[in-house]
Amino acid sequence: MKQLALPLLLIFNTLLFSQSKIDSLQQALDHAAHDTLKVKLLHQLYFEYENREPEKARKAATNALELSSRLPKGKWQSKSSVIYGDYLYSQSSFDSAITMYKRARKLAQAISWAQGESDALFGLGNTYYRKGNFEKAKESHEQKLKMAKASGDKESLAGSYNSLGLICSEQGEMTQAMEYFVNSSKMYQEMGHLKNYSITLMSIGMAHRQLGNYEKSKEYYLKSDSISTILKNDLGRAYVYHNLAIINKNTGHLEEATLYNNKGLELFAKLGDRKKVGELHYNQGSIFLEMKTYKNAAEAYKRSLEISKATNDSMMIAFSNCAMGQAFLFLNDFKNAENHLQQSAEISEQIGLFPIEMDSHEFLSEVYQKKGDFTKAYHSRTKYAILKDSLFTREKRELANEIEAKYQNEEKTKEIALLESEQKLQTLQLTQRVNERNAIIAFAIILLLLAALLYNQYRIKQKTNRELRALDELKSNFFANISHEFRTPLTLIKGPIEQLEQNPSKGLGMESIKMIRRNTNRVLQLVNQLLDLSKIDKGSLQLERAEGEVYKCLRGAASSFSSHAAQRRIDYKVHIPHEVYWASFDRDKLEKIVYNLLGNAFKFSDDGGTISFAASYGNNELRIVVSDTGKGIPEDKLPFIFDRFYQVQQEATREHEGSGIGLSLSKELVALMDGTITASSEINKGTTFTVALPIQKIKTGTLTSVPDSKTKQNDILAKKPFILERTKAVGLPNLLLVEDNPDMSYFIKEHLQELYHVVEAKNGKLGLKAAKQNPPDLIITDVMMPEMDGVEFCQAVKSNFDTSHVPVIMLTAKAGIENKIEGLEMGADDYLTKPFESKELLARIKNLIEQRRKLRERFTQRETAIDPKEIAVTPIDRKFLEGLLELLEREFSDSNFGVREMQSELALSKTQLHRKLKALTGESPGEVIRNFRLKRAAQLLSRNADTVTQIAYAVGFNNLSYFAKCFKELYGVTPSAY
Structure with a gap:
């Protein structure tokens, strides 16, 4: 093989471990x-x-x-x-x-x-x-x-040459590999990099070993080993022993091969290199194979394969499978041999390891031949021959290219000599041609420069246009956000003032006055933030330092949120050291930073959550950490949260509106104070802001007592006033108010509760639940809400059978026509833009309820023909009435048809049917059936179709006196007189 x-x-680098250096680094860290x-x-x-x-x-x-x-x-x-x-x-x-x-x-x-x-x-x-x-x-x-x-980086260049040489050697491109190795070796030697030089010597030795030049290979490996020994490089020596074992095995010196292999195995195991340990087990298997101790060889290859699979080394998996197949072949275990050789061939083909694929097919042909499967043996031998021819062709092509390159170099040398001899004779012609060429080149360069200049101008113009569009979009978004931010508080200020103007003698309640003050402060805060940003942009905002107690300032700022925390049952923890921190600082800017960070924490935390505010001093800087257990910020949005006007959530259902300037202002103020601000967040776990400000302490002391934020919060909870709930007004229309802003909800309810019974819901999700449980006479909903926005809520109401008949008025601070169209398309019956007149809201509520009442009266009129389009507003209601009338037309003559049969046919519960018919027609199910029969009887009587008795039976009445009584109640006369 x-x-x-x-x-x-x-x-x-494997130099001796320096504990003292590690200690100093750890201390510095x-x-x-x-x-x-x-x-x-x-x-x-x-x-x-x-x-x-x-x-x-x-x-x-x-x-x-x-x-x-x-x-x-x-x-x-x-x-x-x-x-x-x-x-x-x-x-x-x-x-x-x-x-x-x-x-x-x-x-x-x-x-x-x-x-x-x-x-x-x-x-x-x-x-x-x-x-x-x-x-x-x-x-x-x-x-x-x-x-x-x-870049002219010689060290990087030498490393690239060595790496490319290793790859070429694995692909069988030995000529190119040797050229890369030699270039790398020369460059490292010139630079004096002994360790890397020893590596390239090993690479050259490996190339010679693959080419069969074993003596030359040994020479390079021993030279590399001598350098590694001087450098005390155990890893380098381990590689040398590994390769010397392979060389001795290939030259038949099996005892020496085993000795070197064991030395390398010991060093690699000591260094913890599992891959190399696997390779040396593979090498030992090859030595056993040469010794013809096939069982030992199979065991060694098996250990190599196990390690290769554990380390996911696909190349060694192919090598080990091929070697195990060969060992099992010699042991006449053809089943295992076939299995491992097939795995080797498949993996080698996948990763392009053609030599191993070729060997695998060669051994497979022998396995099939010994098993007597000559068809498979022939196919494997054919595959082996194809791969072998491919590799041989590649080697011949490389050799031909090398010969051709040498020939071309010689030819070029001859041509250069000839040109030099004729140079004097062609000087004038060449000079002229050079001048012409230079003129053409100069002209071309001028054209290129002109084209580049024009193109650059075009790019600059395009870039400017893009920036202007982006700036315009940024301005539009900002003005939309800031106008929306102003509209809600202005509505809540304007409403009570108008109420006072209309009824001066009545005055304003304390809750209304507090609401006006809160919203006035909100508008003032927004204006101040905008002015501060304007000053920062102009560079006119300066620090106004004054000596004072820093921790006292922080306690005052932090305690202003205690009441808010108590109202929302938030676990508000304040950790400020019990000592005096006297320093020169800008109190106003520090408080603005704290207010913005705590305001954000409360804004994006749910009721019952946890918010922590901690302050400490160390390394001549004040450190403030504000953390919450809110929804968190996505990792991809975190780098942009300090950008001006940037808001993380851009969808309509975001719970908290804002102008996007609070965090930007905080960052600018921190930078003005030469500090840093950072943020970290995890979705559904919370966000932490850390501020570090270089505020030098002047003097210190210890406080005798510090008010505990927990105690203060508990006191506030204990002093919560008792609120007497209003009793439900009997007979008044029921209104469902869906609004997430408590002030706005209070303001609207105050104007409606005298005329209507008002039920409140904080968001669309809760509002939909309330509407389904007890359908109101009318719904008022905001558009911007958490969980489910007003548009989605309106769509859900209008598409639900139990609530589709309920009229909906939408309120929003977005005054754009597209927003209004979107709401009306979702089924909203009316649309009001903030700020609005309370009288206008009352008038629209009254009109819609009156409109529904008139539609119900239309159903109960004496006319015999009923058109669902004139009574129902939504497609669901219209479809329901059409089905009801069709059912009545079909069954009215059946005296046994009653409310129970109607329920079964319409697939509705008794409560659903009663509630729906009452809402649409003002009649109960029994009254609808009875009046429909009476209208059909009146129709037949007006045409003299039959006698009164026969007509009564025909429309489903069995009792003639009851028929006459009901008919007279509806039409005012007896059937015979009609």
Whole structure:
């Protein structure tokens, strides 16, 4: 069997472990103040732990990757990804390593960092090589080689040559491989890189071994071993012993081969390299095969195969299966031989390992021949011959190309000599041609420059247009958001004032006054934020420092949210040290930062959640941490949350509206104070904001007592006033108010509760549940709500059989015509834009309820012809009435047809049928059946169709006196008089 070289990996630095260096790095890491420095120190720790303590190396690589993800996209993220890819590669997690290297390359390309992209390509090439995907490995290393040539990086160039040589040797392209190895060796020797030089010497020795030049191969391996011994490089020596074992086996020195193989096996096991241990077991199996101890050979190959499968080494799996097949063939175990050889052939074909595929088919033909299956033996031998001819043709083509290249070089030398001899005779002609050519080139260059200039102008114009469009869109979104942000509080201010203007003697209640104050403060806060941003843009906002107590300032700002937390049953934790922190700082800007961060935390936390505010001082800086247990921010949105006017949720159902300037302003204020602000978040677990401000402490002390936020919150809960609920008004129409803003809900209810019984719901989901349980006479809903927005809620109401008849009025702060059209298309009966007049709302409610009442009266009129289109508003109701009338037309003459039969035919419960008919017609199911029969009787009587008795029986009445009584109640006269 032809033996092929196994992959050689680049050897890492194996100098003596320096505990003192690790200790100093760890100490520096513990005291590092910035994430960038921490990442840098973790990288250094990884390289120290890399070959000796894998678990600590993993921890360093993981921490570096996690920390760098918080930094702006750049070199540190790319470098951390490469280092984590190296760790995954060392653990044989090749697919994960490839993903990480690709990520590193993408990050490096984004910032045009050539070194980072080169490192990522190197990792990709090595990983594809280990997986046996030589084409992709070659592609990666060729890209790295191209970059190295462009940048003039000799070390990277030499490494690329060596890697490409290894790939070519595995593909059987030995001439090209040798050329790469020699170039790499010369460059490392010139640069004085002994360790890498020893690696390339091994590569050349491997190439000579594959070509059968064993003495030459030994010479290079021993030379490499001498360098590794000087450098105390155990890994390099292990590789040398491995290859010397192969050479001695191939030359028949089997005892020496076993000795070297055992030495290499011992060193690789000590270094923890499982792949190489598997390869040396494979090598030992080959030695046993040469000794003709086939059983021992099969056992050694089996150990190699087990390790290769465990490490996902596809190339070694193919090698080991082929070798085991050969061993079982010699043991006459044809079944196992056939099984392993077929696996080897399949894997080799998949990864393009043609020599092993060829050997597998050669041995398979022998197996089938001994089993007596000559058809399969013939097919395997044919496949073997095809592969062999293919490899032989490739080698001949390489040799022909080499001869042709030499011939062309000689011919070019002759041509150059001839040209030099004729140069003097052609000087004038050449000068003229050169001048003409130069003129053409100059003209072409001018044209190209002109074209490039025009193209550049076009690109600049296009880019400017894109930026202007983006700016215009940003402005439009901002004005839409800010106008919506102003509309709700203005509505809540305007409404009570108009109420006071109309009824001066009545005055305003305390709740209305508090509501006006809250919403006035909200508008003022928005205006102040906009003014601050304007000052920052102009560079006119300056720090106004004054000496004061920092912790006291923070306690005051934090305590202002205690009441809000108590009302919403939020576990609000405030951790501020019990000491005096006297410093020179800008109190106003610090409070604005705290208010914005805590305001966001409360805004995006559910009732009953947890919010934490912590402050501490260390390393001459104030550190503030605000965390909540809210919904969290998606990882892909986290880098943009500090952008001006950016809002994470853009859908209509987002729970909390905002202008998108709070966090942007906070970041600008922190930057003005030379501090940093960072955010971390996890979906459905919460968000944490961390602020670090360099505020130098002047003096310190200890507080005698600090009010506990928990106690204060409990006091507020204990002092919650008793609210006397209003008793339900009897006989008033029922209204369902679906509004998530408590102030707006209170304002509307105050204006309606005298005339209607109002039921409230905080969002569309709860509103739909309430409407289904007890359908109201009318629904008022906001458009922007959490869980389910107003448009979706309206659609659900109008498409549900139990609620489709209920009129819906939609309220919104969005005044755009497209928003109004969308609401009306979903079935809304009316649409009001905030701010609105309370009188207008009352008038529209009254009109809609009156309209439904008139429709019900239309059904109960004496006319015999009933058109569902005149009574029903929605398609569902119209369809229901059409089905009802069709059923009555078919069954009215049957005296046994009653309410129960109607329920069965319409597939409705008694409650559903009664509720629906009452809402649409104002009549109960029994009244609908009775009045329909009476109308048909009146129709027949008006035509003199028959006697009164016969007509009564014909329309389903068995009792003539009851028929006469009911007829007189409906029409005011007896049937005979009619």
